[in-house]
Amino acid sequence: MTDISPHLIVAPIILPLIAAALVTMIEQRPLRVAISIFTMAALLLISVTLLMSVASPLSADTIVYRVGNWAAPFGIVLVLDHLSAMMVALTSILALATLIFSLARWDRAGPRFHALFLLLLMGLNGAFLTGDLFNLFVFFEVMLAASYGLVLHGSGTARVKAGLHYIAINLGASILFLIGVSVIYGITGTLNMADLSERIQNVSQEQRVLFDAGFAVLGIAFLIKAGVWPLGFWLPPTYSATSAPAAAMFTIMTKVGVYATLRLMSLVFGIDDNTVMGIASPLLLIGGSLTILMSMAGMLAARTFSRIAGFSILTSSGTVLAVVGIGGERALSGALYYMISSTFAVAAFFLLIELMNRARGTTSEALGAPMFDDEYRDPYDDGPPTDEVGRITPVTVALIHGGFVFCALLLTGLPPLSGFIGKFAIMSGLADYAHLSGWVLIALLIVSSFAAIIAFLRIGVETIWGSAETIVPQVKSVEFAAIAGLLAMCVITTTHGAAVLDYTDRTVAALQRPGDYVSNVLLPNPPPLPTLEIPPQEVAP
Amino acid sequence: MEIVLSLAIGVLVASGVWLLFRPRTFQVIIGFSLISYAVTLFIFSVGGLRIGAPPILDPAVKDVSAYTDPLPQALVLTAIVINFAMTALFLVVLLASRGLTGTDHVDGQETTEQ
Numbered sequence: 001m002t003d004i005s006p007h008l009i010v011a012p013i014i015l016p017l018i019a020a021a022l023v024t025m026i027e028q029r030p031l032r033v034a035i036s037i038f039t040m041a042a043l044l045l046i047s048v049t050l051l052m053s054v055a056s057p058l059s060a061d062t063i064v065y066r067v068g069n070w071a072a073p074f075g076i077v078l079v080l081d082h083l084s085a086m087m088v089a090l091t092s093i094l095a096l097a098t099l100i101f102s103l104a105r106w107d108r109a110g111p112r113f114h115a116l117f118l119l120l121l122m123g124l125n126g127a128f129l130t131g132d133l134f135n136l137f138v139f140f141e142v143m144l145a146a147s148y149g150l151v152l153h154g155s156g157t158a159r160v161k162a163g164l165h166y167i168a169i170n171l172g173a174s175i176l177f178l179i180g181v182s183v184i185y186g187i188t189g190t191l192n193m194a195d196l197s198e199r200i201q202n203v204s205q206e207q208r209v210l211f212d213a214g215f216a217v218l219g220i221a222f223l224i225k226a227g228v229w230p231l232g233f234w235l236p237p238t239y240s241a242t243s244a245p246a247a248a249m250f251t252i253m254t255k256v257g258v259y260a261t262l263r264l265m266s267l268v269f270g271i272d273d274n275t276v277m278g279i280a281s282p283l284l285l286i287g288g289s290l291t292i293l294m295s296m297a298g299m300l301a302a303r304t305f306s307r308i309a310g311f312s313i314l315t316s317s318g319t320v321l322a323v324v325g326i327g328g329e330r331a332l333s334g335a336l337y338y339m340i341s342s343t344f345a346v347a348a349f350f351l352l353i354e355l356m357n358r359a360r361g362t363t364s365e366a367l368g369a370p371m372f373d374d375e376y377r378d379p380y381d382d383g384p385p386t387d388e389v390g391r392i393t394p395v396t397v398a399l400i401h402g403g404f405v406f407c408a409l410l411l412t413g414l415p416p417l418s419g420f421i422g423k424f425a426i427m428s429g430l431a432d433y434a435h436l437s438g439w440v441l442i443a444l445l446i447v448s449s450f451a452a453i454i455a456f457l458r459i460g461v462e463t464i465w466g467s468a469e470t471i472v473p474q475v476k477s478v479e480f481a482a483i484a485g486l487l488a489m490c491v492i493t494t495t496h497g498a499a500v501l502d503y504t505d506r507t508v509a510a511l512q513r514p515g516d517y518v519s520n521v522l523l524p525n526p527p528p529l530p531t532l533e534i535p536p537q538e539v540a541p
Numbered sequence: 542m543e544i545v546l547s548l549a550i551g552v553l554v555a556s557g558v559w560l561l562f563r564p565r566t567f568q569v570i571i572g573f574s575l576i577s578y579a580v581t582l583f584i585f586s587v588g589g590l591r592i593g594a595p596p597i598l599d600p601a602v603k604d605v606s607a608y609t610d611p612l613p614q615a616l617v618l619t620a621i622v623i624n625f626a627m628t629a630l631f632l633v634v635l636l637a638s639r640g641l642t643g644t645d646h647v648d649g650q651e652t653t654e655q
Contacts, residue, residue, distance in 0.1 A: 134616060141623045148630055157641045161649040164566065164638050167631050168647070171573050172561070174627070178580050178620055185613070186587030 009065040009080050011046050012088055012125035015039055020118035033103060036114045040096045043121070047085070047092040054085040055503055061510050062520040064131070072131075072522045073195040079131035079521060082507035083336075087128040087259055090340060091252050093489060094347055095121050101351050101482035102245035109154040109243065116153070120146035120249060127256050131521055133181050133191040136260065140177065140225075144170050147253060150246040151238060162241035169224065169234045177221035183214025194521035197267040197514055215268065222264075225257030226317045229290040236298060236310030244354035247306070248347040254317045255343060262324055266511040267518070281325045285437060288322025289444055291315075296448045299455040305353040308455055309346055312411045315448055316342035322441055323426055328433045329508050334425025336504040341418035341493050345410035348486035351479070352403045356463065358473035396475050401464050406487050408456040413449045418494040423449065425501060542590055546582060553579035564652070566635045566645050570628065577624040581617050588613035 019039040026032050054063065065078040099117060107113040123143025130136050148170075151163045185191055187207050188199045203211055220231070227235040235254070239247045261284070269281070295314035302308045316339060323335040406417070413423040423445055430438040493500050510516065553575045560572030588610035596611035635645075642649040 134619070138619065138623070141627070145626065145630065148634070152634065152637070155637075157649065160634065160638045160641050164634055164647065164649075167627075167634055168569060168573075171627055171631065174623075175573075175576055175580050179583060182580075182584040182587045182613070182616070185616070191612075 006063065006065050008046060008050060009063060009078050009129065010067070012043055012050075012092070013078075013122055013129065015043060015046070016118040016122040016125070020115045020122065023114045023118060024112060029108070032114050033107070036099055036118065037103075039118060040092070040099050040121075043125075044092040044096050047089040050080055051085045051089045054080060054082055055506075062517050064521050073190055073192045076135060077131040077192065077194075077521055078129045079194075079517065080129065081517060082503065082510045083259065083263065084128045086336070086340070086503070086507060087255065088125055090255075090343060091121065091124050091128070094252055094343065094486070095249065097482045097485045098245045098248045098347065098351070100478050100485070101248070104476040104479045106154070106243055106245050110152075112149070113153060116146045116149040117245075117249070120150060122146075124252060124256060128259060131193050133184065133193060133196070137174075137177050137181055140256070141174060143253065143256070144174070147246075147250065150249065151242045153246055154243045158241045159243075162238045165234055166238045173221045173224040176217050176224075180214050180216075180218025180221060183217065184211065187211045187214065192521070193264070193267050194518040197518050198522070200268055215264070218264070219261060222257045222260045223287065223321075226254050226261065226321060227257070227291070227314050228287045228318065228321060229294045229314075232291060232294070232314050232317075235314060236302075236307050239310040239313065239350075240304065240306030244351050247309070248350040251313055251343050251346045251350065254313055255339060258317050258320050258324075258339065261321065262511065265324060267514045281327065283325070284321050285325030285441075288318045288320070288325055289441060291318025292322065292444050292448045294318075296451040300451050302455060303459070305356060305459060306350070308459060309349045309353060312342070312346050312349070312452070315452070316346065319426070319445065322444075323430070326430065326433060326435075326437055326441065328429050328438075329505070329512065330432060331426050331429025331438075332511075333501060333504040333508045334422060334427075334429050336507055337425055337493070337497075337501055338419070338422030340500065340504075341410065341422050341490055344486050344489045344493070345407055345419060348403070348483050348490070349407040349411065351483050351486070352400065352407060355400050355473055355475055355479065355483075356404065358475070396473060399480060400473070400475070403483055403487065404460060404464070406490075408460060410487075410490055412452040412456055413445075414453070416494070418490050418497065421494060421497050421501075542592070543586075546586055546590065550579045550582050550586075553582070564646055564648075566638065566647055569647060570631055570635060573631070574624075574628060577620075577628070581620055581624075584613050584617050584620060586613075 016039060019035055023032050023035055026035070054061070061081060063080040064072070065080070066072065067076040067078065070076070095117070102113065102117075120143055123139050123141075123146055126139030127136055127143060130139055148163065148167050151166050152159050181191065184196065187203060187210055188196055190196050190199055200211070224231040226232075239250060242250070265281075265284075291314055295311040295318060298311040298314070299308055302311060320335045320339050323331050408414075409417050410419040413419040427442050427445060430442050557572045557575035557579060560568045560575065563569065563572070591609040594607060594609040596609050596614050598608070602608075638649060639645050644651055646652070
């Protein structure tokens, strides 16, 4: 499994793009579904292959794909390393499960669901794989444009209102992104991240101030995505207003902000063992800690499942960013583990919320009226649900509530599931660090877990035991399959915790040695150039 | 020239930010447009302002210093396209919001008069 075709790296970007183009042209729903499912399954296989190839000790840590075979600082590079392979695999698993869930009904609730979903995937994969700042911007925009469509999916006043705010905030973030990128380009003269990492050494002191300012502006754009306090207030309302599959998929979008921060921190400032470098680290620590505090308060105040889920996302990104701010190998490795587990758990929870709301009879999933003439509706999907669609047994209720308990255990970080292992790994890493900020963060994590337990217990008791009559919801088996798949991933990360933690250890080790990344991107072995005869251009050096 | 350009950028951003904080969706979208013009000019300026220097190689001119940096221009082009598309998309959502809520207030409801 060590010898993969280098072209495989570009597949997670190209494949969804082609499929999205195909899907928009096809009228028949079964064919559209087939293409989406096939693409998603292929992506899952590809991403697992990529993950295995990076994880195997025989292969290079960083595999670089030079698009068009142009040499690195001038051409576009895609870089596969431990971190990006992990994120792409995480995205693929999540996407397959979400897509399967949406087949039950959501993909018929509005136009072009499959195309938007595939484009979102392309943007996500591209953002994880690219080695170039401006391409990162472009892939961010692809991802955001698709997410604007998905956030409105299903229509309805609440979604449009939330979507309007979401789009406005992200347009602002994109503008900040552009400003940051152009300042960085103006000072270093490069947009390639590896080249940037080299050139930053030679920036003079007064230029460095300007560079830091540009980097800070860029960082704000990332932190808006990650939902850090005070930039994260848009997140819970948007995510609770949107449709379940979209919300589940958006859990990975906050991770893009975390990923970009981590990547650039590693390349520009360096994530050093126990030393806090650059301007960003204390800010990340403070921002992350305040995010945990805010989401704790939000969770205690929340009266609906979806708001609790929204604040769980904020807790997770706050935790990871605060740990990045402190640094420390083992804590960071634990944070990455925690990120994997919490992404699966929150996504599963979002999907489950839809079923639970159905069980409570809340019509939060009510579809809005069609907004455009070309919005197609499945003639069999509208109208009151009929008995033949779902299995109506109390088993359904038991399964839903069992799933809720699972999610609650994962998200509060109680043993025996992966949420506990993740938090424990972070805390043990922070305790090694033996510094006041580390202890404060440990205390904060424990208190926030406690708040989460209270919130989950209260809402769980209210809905599971409190309601006198339970409406048995209509649940299709694909919906259960999707949630079960995501929860099974959490169980696998628990039972194979050592392997996953070993992988994250190596990820962090690679992040601490950005030199490897840089030298791999900036060609140690010049790629064979095409033998095409090019007429000599008369250009002086 | 630098002064003129930076003043233009400053004025555009200032007006844009002011419009962004207004309660009407149309004002917000105009604000975004103004800011994105300013950002476009800003990206253009980071390559260094030159007069009469082409960005495209000419075989007759061998001195590299006679050219201006082509990359910011390419970036500007990309940024313009993306901003244009996003503005169009935002406009659609804005119209949908106007249709569904019956008001062009950004929160979808009028603030109650004191």
